[in-house]
Amino acid sequence: MTELTKSTAEAGTAQKAAAPAEAEPAIARVTQWGEIRHRFMANKLAVVGLVLVVLLFLTAALAPLLAPYDPLAQDLNNTLQAPGGDHLLGTDALGRDQLSRIIYGARIAVIIGLASIFLASLIGIIIGSLAGYFGKATDSVLMRIADVFFAFPLLIGAIVIIIAMGRGVAPVIISLAVFSWPTVSRLLRSSILSVREADYVLAARALGASTSRIIIRHIIPNSIAAVMAYAAFSVGSAIVAEASLSFLGVGVSPEVAEWGNMLSAAKDFLGVKDYLWVYPSIAIVLTVLGFVFVGDGLRDALDPKLR
Numbered sequence: 001m002t003e004l005t006k007s008t009a010e011a012g013t014a015q016k017a018a019a020p021a022e023a024e025p026a027i028a029r030v031t032q033w034g035e036i037r038h039r040f041m042a043n044k045l046a047v048v049g050l051v052l053v054v055l056l057f058l059t060a061a062l063a064p065l066l067a068p069y070d071p072l073a074q075d076l077n078n079t080l081q082a083p084g085g086d087h088l089l090g091t092d093a094l095g096r097d098q099l100s101r102i103i104y105g106a107r108i109a110v111i112i113g114l115a116s117i118f119l120a121s122l123i124g125i126i127i128g129s130l131a132g133y134f135g136k137a138t139d140s141v142l143m144r145i146a147d148v149f150f151a152f153p154l155l156i157g158a159i160v161i162i163i164a165m166g167r168g169v170a171p172v173i174i175s176l177a178v179f180s181w182p183t184v185s186r187l188l189r190s191s192i193l194s195v196r197e198a199d200y201v202l203a204a205r206a207l208g209a210s211t212s213r214i215i216i217r218h219i220i221p222n223s224i225a226a227v228m229a230y231a232a233f234s235v236g237s238a239i240v241a242e243a244s245l246s247f248l249g250v251g252v253s254p255e256v257a258e259w260g261n262m263l264s265a266a267k268d269f270l271g272v273k274d275y276l277w278v279y280p281s282i283a284i285v286l287t288v289l290g291f292v293f294v295g296d297g298l299r300d301a302l303d304p305k306l307r
Contacts, residue, residue, distance in 0.1 A: 039301040046297020052290030060106040067100035071257035083275050090275050092265055098276070102283050104257035109287060112172055113239040119177035121231050124184025125224075129215050131185065132192025132223075139189070146182035154179045154241055155248075162250050172251055176238050183234075184227055191223035198222070225302035232295030236288035243284055259284055 040046055059066060068088075075095030083090040089098035131142040149157075158175035165171040195201065196219060204214050245251035246260025254261055259280040266276035 036301045040297045043297040043300060045293045046301075049290045049293025049295075049297065052286055053294055056106055056287055056290060057110060059103055060110040063103050063107055067097075067103045069097040069100045071096065071100040071104040072255065073097070080269075080273055082273075089279050090273075092262070092276060093269075098262070098279060101257040101262060102259070102279055105259045105262065105280070105283065106287075108169070108252060108256065108258045109239045109242070112169060112176070112242045113235040113291075116173045116176035116180065116238045116242075117231050117234045119173065120180035120234070121184050121227060123177065123181040125188055125220065125227065127181070128185035128188030129192065129220060132189040133196055133211070133215055133219060135193075142185070143189070146185055149179055149182045152179060155244060158241065158245060159248070159250050162245065167250065167253055169252055172242055172245060175245075176241055180234060180238070184230065187226045187230055188220075188223055191226055192219055195219055195223050226299075229295050229299035229302060232291055232298050234295075236291035236295075239287055239291075240284065 073096065075091065077095065078087070078091050079093055079095045081087050081091040081095075083098075087097050087099065089102065091097055092101075127142050127146070131139040154176070157179045158172070161175035161178060162171045165174070201214060201218050204218055209217075242251060243258070243260030243263065246254075246258050247264045249264065251260055252258050254264070262280040263277050266273070266280070269276050
């Protein structure tokens with residue numbers, strides 16, 4: 001009986017030894033960008049904002065397919081038609097379809113909003129990097145230049161540039177960028193001041209890395225979070241500024257399908273044909289909210305200490 005038990009135990013041991021070892025469960029590798037994406041997607045308002053921004057981009061890209069009419073086509077037999085029927089959002093004083101003009105207006109909003117903030121961020125990153133890294137006289141001179149631009153209200157400064165250059169999309173982009181870069185430069189400068197003495201920057205400097213390499217490879221990537229969040233916020237502000245310029249008559253040409261132009265044309269019909277200003281206003285509000293929510297989500301995702 002003892003020998004049988006011993007034989008059975010030895011057989012079981014041999015079987016376990018022969019059986020392949022079970023693979024250990026793989027440990028999920030979490031990257032820095034994965035954590036940022038997770039924190040961003042956990043913010044419900046940020047997701048709502050992302051949906052609104054994506055819808056804006058799709059509307060702008062697919063405008064020829066989505067718009068039921070030519071936004072510039074006039075139908076003087078159907079002027080000021082109330083919403084409904086063939087024109088879901090009605091027509092304006094020249095018989096142009098409101099829905100089509102709002103859809104094409106998304107293109108102008110996206111182009112001017114993104115281009116102006118991209119140009120402002122580019123200028124601000126260059127100047128902020130130089131001011132923050134070199135400090136002393138360079139910092140003082142560059143920041144005093146920024147103070148000069150801070151002294152001008154955005155709309156007034158933009159109007160001056162547009163009057164000098166003429167109306168159009170390009171002058172609006174340039175004018176908004178010229179008076180938006182100082183904020184970017186100050187944000188980046190502040191971040192760089194806390195990063196430039198970090199150990200990895202000192203190590204790179206000790207190894208003989210050039211100034212441009214240190215700034216591009218080490219300083220900017222570790223200081224750019226605040227700028228990215230601000231840029232997302234600022235796209236919405238640029239769209240509002242662009243619509244304001246067109247409303248005042250100094251933005252893009254008045255015949256262009258643009259939300260500010262639509263509001264300007266609707267001001268003569270306040271209290272009579274309110275649909276002329278309500279729908280473009282809703283488009284502006286939703287667009288700005290989208291970028292604000294995305295910017296807020298990026299700020300929290302890139303710097304969880306602010307949550």
